[in-house]
Amino acid sequence: MTLxxxxxxxxxxxxxxxxxxxxxxxxxxxxxxGAVIVVGMAILAVVGPIFWGAAAERIxxxxxxxxxxxxxxxxxxxxxxxxxxRVLVAGRYSLLLALAATxxxxxxGVVLGTLPSVLPRRAARLATGTVNALVxxxxxxxAMFTAVVAGLGARGAVLGIGAAIAPGFARLTQxxxxxxxxxxxxxxxxxxxxxxRRILTRHVLPNIAEPLILNLTQALGxxxxxxxxxSFLGLGVQPPEFDWGRVLFDxxxxxxxxPEAVLGPAAAIALAGIGFNLLGDxxxxxxxxxxxxxxxxxxxxxxxxxxxxxxxAVLEVRDLSVTFPGGVIxxxxxxxxxxxGEIVGLVGESGSGKSLTAGAIGGLVPxxxxxxxxxxxxxxxxxxxLSDRELGTALAMVFQDPLAALNPALKVGGQxxxxxxxxxxxxxxxxxxxxxxxxxxxxxxxxxxxxAQHPHELSGGMRQRAVIAxxxxxxxxxxxxxxxxxxxxxxxxxxxxxxxxxxxxxxGAASLFISHDIAVVGELCDRVVVMYAGxxxxxxxxxxxxxxxxxxxTKALIASLPDLDTDRSLPLAGIxxxxxxxxxxxxxxxxxxxxxxxxxxCRDERPELVAHGPAQRVACWxxx
Amino acid sequence: MIIKNLSVRFGxxxxxxxxxLExxxGSVVGLVGESGSGKSSLARAVxxxxxxxxxxxGARRVQMVFQDPYASLDPxxxxxxxxxxxxxxxxxxxxxGLVRLPAELAGRYPRELSGGQRQRVAIARALGGDxxxxxxxxxxxxxxxxxxGAVLNLVRGLRDELGLAxxxxxxxxxxVRYVADVVAVMHHGRLVEVGPTEQVVGEPAHDYTRAxxxxxxxxRG
Numbered sequence: 001m002t003l004x005x006x007x008x009x010x011x012x013x014x015x016x017x018x019x020x021x022x023x024x025x026x027x028x029x030x031x032x033x034g035a036v037i038v039v040g041m042a043i044l045a046v047v048g049p050i051f052w053g054a055a056a057e058r059i060x061x062x063x064x065x066x067x068x069x070x071x072x073x074x075x076x077x078x079x080x081x082x083x084x085x086r087v088l089v090a091g092r093y094s095l096l097l098a099l100a101a102t103x104x105x106x107x108x109g110v111v112l113g114t115l116p117s118v119l120p121r122r123a124a125r126l127a128t129g130t131v132n133a134l135v136x137x138x139x140x141x142x143a144m145f146t147a148v149v150a151g152l153g154a155r156g157a158v159l160g161i162g163a164a165i166a167p168g169f170a171r172l173t174q175x176x177x178x179x180x181x182x183x184x185x186x187x188x189x190x191x192x193x194x195x196x197r198r199i200l201t202r203h204v205l206p207n208i209a210e211p212l213i214l215n216l217t218q219a220l221g222x223x224x225x226x227x228x229x230x231s232f233l234g235l236g237v238q239p240p241e242f243d244w245g246r247v248l249f250d251x252x253x254x255x256x257x258x259p260e261a262v263l264g265p266a267a268a269i270a271l272a273g274i275g276f277n278l279l280g281d282x283x284x285x286x287x288x289x290x291x292x293x294x295x296x297x298x299x300x301x302x303x304x305x306x307x308x309x310x311x312x313a314v315l316e317v318r319d320l321s322v323t324f325p326g327g328v329i330x331x332x333x334x335x336x337x338x339x340x341g342e343i344v345g346l347v348g349e350s351g352s353g354k355s356l357t358a359g360a361i362g363g364l365v366p367x368x369x370x371x372x373x374x375x376x377x378x379x380x381x382x383x384x385x386l387s388d389r390e391l392g393t394a395l396a397m398v399f400q401d402p403l404a405a406l407n408p409a410l411k412v413g414g415q416x417x418x419x420x421x422x423x424x425x426x427x428x429x430x431x432x433x434x435x436x437x438x439x440x441x442x443x444x445x446x447x448x449x450x451x452a453q454h455p456h457e458l459s460g461g462m463r464q465r466a467v468i469a470x471x472x473x474x475x476x477x478x479x480x481x482x483x484x485x486x487x488x489x490x491x492x493x494x495x496x497x498x499x500x501x502x503x504x505x506x507x508g509a510a511s512l513f514i515s516h517d518i519a520v521v522g523e524l525c526d527r528v529v530v531m532y533a534g535x536x537x538x539x540x541x542x543x544x545x546x547x548x549x550x551x552x553x554t555k556a557l558i559a560s561l562p563d564l565d566t567d568r569s570l571p572l573a574g575i576x577x578x579x580x581x582x583x584x585x586x587x588x589x590x591x592x593x594x595x596x597x598x599x600x601x602c603r604d605e606r607p608e609l610v611a612h613g614p615a616q617r618v619a620c621w622x623x624x
Numbered sequence: 625m626i627i628k629n630l631s632v633r634f635g636x637x638x639x640x641x642x643x644x645l646e647x648x649x650g651s652v653v654g655l656v657g658e659s660g661s662g663k664s665s666l667a668r669a670v671x672x673x674x675x676x677x678x679x680x681x682g683a684r685r686v687q688m689v690f691q692d693p694y695a696s697l698d699p700x701x702x703x704x705x706x707x708x709x710x711x712x713x714x715x716x717x718x719x720x721g722l723v724r725l726p727a728e729l730a731g732r733y734p735r736e737l738s739g740g741q742r743q744r745v746a747i748a749r750a751l752g753g754d755x756x757x758x759x760x761x762x763x764x765x766x767x768x769x770x771x772x773g774a775v776l777n778l779v780r781g782l783r784d785e786l787g788l789a790x791x792x793x794x795x796x797x798x799x800v801r802y803v804a805d806v807v808a809v810m811h812h813g814r815l816v817e818v819g820p821t822e823q824v825v826g827e828p829a830h831d832y833t834r835a836x837x838x839x840x841x842x843x844r845g
Contacts, residue, residue: 183695183696183698184690184692184695184696185695185696185697185698185706187671187688187690188687188690188696188746188749188750189709190673191672191673191686191687191688191750191753192687192752192753193753194709194710202698202701202709206698206700207700349768349769349770350739350768460659489658489659489795490658490795490796490839490840490841491835491836491839492658493839494838494839494841516768518769518843519841519842519843520841522841522842522843523841523842545843546843556770557769557770560769560770560772560773561769561773561798562776562798562799562802563798563842563843564798564801564825564837564840564842566798566801566802568801568802568821571777572772572774572776572777572802573773574770574771574772574773574774574777575773578738578740
């Protein structure tokens with residue numbers, strides 16, 4: 001088969017291609033609607049009194065308490081003033097009052113919330129207690145109490161609503177500030193003798209400003225509703241001033257006679273409240289950069305590769321690429337095979353694409369990454385044709401953080417049993433018996449008792465054993481382990497490596513072991529695949545790492561690793577420079593800028609991966 | 625300087641149990657142990673970041689370099705602002721030179737730097753506080769191997785140039801062996817073995833030290 005033919009068949013299957021522009025707009029619709037409403041309200045606040053100010057104040061004794069008519073679409077009040085004009089004019093006052101109340105509440109809240117971080121310990125506890133008490137106090141009661149004390153009228157209402165908003169802000173500020181106060185950079189500043197007040201203004205406040213500002217938008221909507229409520233209760237704006245709440249209050253006695261009199265102010269209040277809340281929600285979502293839900297996996301829409309699968313390989317990957325929008329390609333035309341009972345190590349620095357490779361095999365590349373390949377077969381079958389159930393039992397994945405892989409709320413045994421219930425249709429009792437059996441299989445002491453415990457009751461090493469046991473609930477053909485021992489101590493790491501080796505030998509499953517630590521890979525694996533900037537640069541048997549590595553990058557990695565025999569009188573070898581980002585990889589060898597052997601050819605032309613003796617392949621022009 | 629009878633208790637749990645350890649000027653003392661052995665609690669107590677009993681004598685000032693350079697620099701401050709916090713603005717260039725960073729980086733934000741560069745900035749910030757003792761808590765464990773070597777070389781260079789006393793904490797005995805003059809092994813909050821590096825690595829006296837040594841991964845062949 002020619003290379004070209006192969007390429008043509010790589011018809012690029014965008015996996016999680018995501019929705020088009022129309023879909024994106026539909027999901028952002030609430031935010032857009034909120035923005036339109038808020039902008040509309042702001043315009044109304046500016047121009048309302050200019051255009052309709054006179055009409056709103058004009059007293060007409062001949063048209064008192066009228067219903068809707070062509071001249072007065074919403075009717076008139078008890079002095080014959082046009083209600084529509086009054087609603088349009090009241091917008092400015094309503095919004096200004098809401099703004100004032102929000103600012104008062106926010107400033108008071110932020111000050112109250114930051115006090116615990118600057119005051120001495122006992123005073124700080126008092127401030128925290130005050131905030132707790134205020135948060136527990138019903139907001140409306142706080143508002144009314146303050147308003148009555150401060151005096152009837154707009155000022156009292158604004159202070160009241162401000163007082164009602166403040167505790168929420170104080171609590172938010174306090175929680176956010178506590179998070180930042182625990183950061184290492186604050187500890188560093190404290191050790192350098194930076195005073196507390198300065199830590200607050202330089203480190204804490206700038207790092208919590210964003211969520212506070214977002215909260216402000218939503219608080220504005222709340223303040224608007226609250227003020228309208230106060231005016232409606234007669235505690236707020238007093239005649240001759242009027243806001244939406246006041247207009248509603250005046251029209252309310254007539255609700256059964258001329259309901260249109262309350263329709264205008266009620267609609268205005270509701271619309272403004274909805275607008276601010278929608279906008280606040282949308283801003284918060286943008287700031288959190290939350291992934292948009294509902295992206296398609298589309299894994300099964302694949303092309304059919306025509307060449308025969310390799311019968312000796314459990315996992316066969318050819319020309320796998322992972323692409324992100326904007327020409328970012330973190331994994332480039334990667335090919336590898338793993339034979340039954342074999343452990344292949346995939347090693348590289350962070351950013352080399354090794355974890356994304358694992359993700360692509362398991363169908364876990366995050367949105368908006370797209371996976372393309374000429375072949376990606378598990379047990380001889382294209383993974384795109386495997387059902388979730390088949391993939392779920394044929395592939396086991398073990399990650400770096402076992403705590404994240406286990407649900408903290410469920411007992412360990414139950415989580416394992418679920419695999420058998422969902423994927424194999426086992427009965428509950430049967431699944432549970434199997435779970436305990438598997439836990440014993442990975443040498444977890446007292447499997448019966450451990451199965452009844454929650455993940456937090458297990459040590460890190462035990463959790464990782466439980467995750468491996470979970471993978472063994474099915475009959476995995478392949479175990480993909482992504483940095484499974486990085487978070488563990490060396491002594492525990494040794495045990496987990498031994499367990500992995502044992503499991504592979506016993507079940508005949510293959511394993512792809514991903515790690516940044518070339519010593520760990522060299523110790524555990526049969527074969528090692530070295531990745532750099534998204535490509536495989538060398539592939540060799542693990543026992544040849546120490547003496548037979550050929551690629552300058554592999555050699556440098558080994559040289560820069562201190563072991564128990566390193567000469568302490570010499571400086572450690574390092575690799576100058578940094579690995580290029582996926583978007584910056586040029587046409588030549590990606591390692592050339594850091595390589596002592598690099599020539600002009602290396603910089604211009606990329607070396608292909610070619611055989612270098614038996615069982616070894618290298619991509620380097622300088623290896624002869 | 626000397627740490628005398630230092631204990632750290634969290635409620636009923638004793639994280640550090642009556643530790644006495646001497647760190648002579650101009651030498652690096654390596655502290656090894658598993659997670660939960662109390663080595664980070666000891667470090668934080670020496671820096672005055674957690675309540676403790678016992679004393680730290682003879683250290684004018686203690687500064688610390690943290691494990692994760694992505695969390696230990698304020699994302700909203702430039703390199704120059706970060707370093708100047710302890711040292712003053714006039715010292716930034718000299719300190720950048722000490723940690724082998726070009727002066728052009730002064731105006732950059734942490735997100736524009738690589739992991740190794742960030743860790744150098746964190747070291748420069750600590751040096752700016754004119755420390756009598758520098759505590760380095762797992763400073764290479766979140767760095768790539770290719771960068772780790774350069775940071776370890778820097779640590780050794782700083783000891784020779786500035787005559788710093790340093791407490792270098794790591795779970796990796798091979799790393800500790802490379803930088804430390806004296807190795808202290810911590811287990812369940814207590815020091816189980818202290819001695820010159822070659823002696824502890826070559827002829828370990830305690831079973832736990834032997835277990836740690838056996839667990840260090842090695843290349844075959």
